Amino acid sequence: MKFVSACTLALVASASAFAPSSSVSRSTELNAVKDDLAFLGKAALAGAVAVGIAAAPAQAITKAQLNELSYLQVKGTGLANRCPEVIGEDSISPKSGQKLVDMCIEPKAFAVEEEIGKAGRTEKKFVNSKVMTRQTYTLDGIEGNIDISGGNIVFSEKEGIDYAATTVQLPGGERVPFLFTVKDLVAKGSGSAFKPGFQMGGEFSTPSYRTGLFLDPKGRGGTTGYDMAVALPGLQSGEEGDDELFAENNKVFDITSGRIEMEVNKVNSAEQEIGGVYVATQLSDTDMGSKVPKKVLTKGIFYARVE
Numbered sequence: 152m153k154f155v156s157a158c159t160l161a162l163v164a165s166a167s168a169f170a171p172s173s174s175v176s177r178s179t180e181l182n183a184v185k186d187d188l189a190f191l192g193k194a195a196l197a198g199a200v201a202v203g204i205a206a207a208p209a210q211a212i213t214k215a216q217l218n219e220l221s222y223l224q225v226k227g228t229g230l231a232n233r234c235p236e237v238i239g240e241d242s243i244s245p246k247s248g249q250k251l252v253d254m255c256i257e258p259k260a261f262a263v264e265e266e267i268g269k270a271g272r273t274e275k276k277f278v279n280s281k282v283m284t285r286q287t288y289t290l291d292g293i294e295g296n297i298d299i300s301g302g303n304i305v306f307s308e309k310e311g312i313d314y315a316a317t318t319v320q321l322p323g324g325e326r327v328p329f330l331f332t333v334k335d336l337v338a339k340g341s342g343s344a345f346k347p348g349f350q351m352g353g354e355f356s357t358p359s360y361r362t363g364l365f366l367d368p369k370g371r372g373g374t375t376g377y378d379m380a381v382a383l384p385g386l387q388s389g390e391e392g393d394d395e396l397f398a399e400n401n402k403v404f405d406i407t408s409g410r411i412e413m414e415v416n417k418v419n420s421a422e423q424e425i426g427g428v429y430v431a432t433q434l435s436d437t438d439m440g441s442k443v444p445k446k447v448l449t450k451g452i453f454y455a456r457v458e
Contacts, residue, residue, distance in 0.1 A: 237426030304340035409433030
């Protein structure tokens with residue numbers, strides 16, 4: 152436990168090892184974070200479980216209690232943005248062909264990697280940030296297939312409300328938009344039964360924060376709008392600032408990768424429900440190719456039901 156805590160604190164406190172080289176191309180930078188996100192997610196999950204970062208909130212509500220409420224009883228209360236809690240420490244042994252349905256993933260804490268100046272040097276640290284999005288950032292209604300491979304559960308996400316446009320604000324006032332998502336998640340488990348202590352994790356795809364139809368303030372877009380903001384200057388080459396201008400003009404739909412690690416701590420076999428904590432790492436918005444994305448770390452709780 153001491154080793155896990157120390158490792159986690161070191162990762163969250165300093166991520167200088169993950170800093171991309173300035174000489175590396177942008178596409179290489181996006182691909183290079185794959186292993187970094189995987190390692191960071193696993194270590195951060197261990198720390199979250201060890202110190203209870205993503206503990207259950209006060210006045211927990213179960214799925215059965217939530218289903219009894221009408222629309223007007225839920226409206227304006229924030230309950231629609233909360234994941235149900237699970238009561239019990241049972242065990243569920245699913246079979247291949249079954250599904251995980253009604254999955255809900257609720258972030259409780261957000262952090263963004265930033266360069267911090269200290270003693271004449273700069274280092275990268277994850278800085279706690281404040282969510283600016285209204286209570287619409289929880290993923291819900293996610294479902295996917297369950298397979299048993301090599302004696303372990305494998306969950307493959309298929310559909311649901313599996314993305315949410317979210318913006319967080321750093322202490323200095325900078326706002327970082329990102330698409331909170333678990334699209335195309337393939338999570339491999341640590342056993343053949345859902346029970347307290349069961350862990351599963353895997354990679355997912357993070358689509359572009361904006362679609363190809365989005366137009367920037369100068370009318371430029373990926374599939375529509377102007378090709379460039381101005382006429383001849385946009386075609387010049389060899390001039391200072393050409394690279395930045397090209398990135399602004401050349402709108403792209405970036406798809407990056409993220410990783411999520413989940414640990415089950417509650418199981419209700421009568422209702423076939425599981426619940427627990429998660430840690431996810433992904434990249435922020437690239438502004439359709441004109442910016443290098445930041446690394447975003449989220450921690451929270453999840454709920455799902457075995458169909």
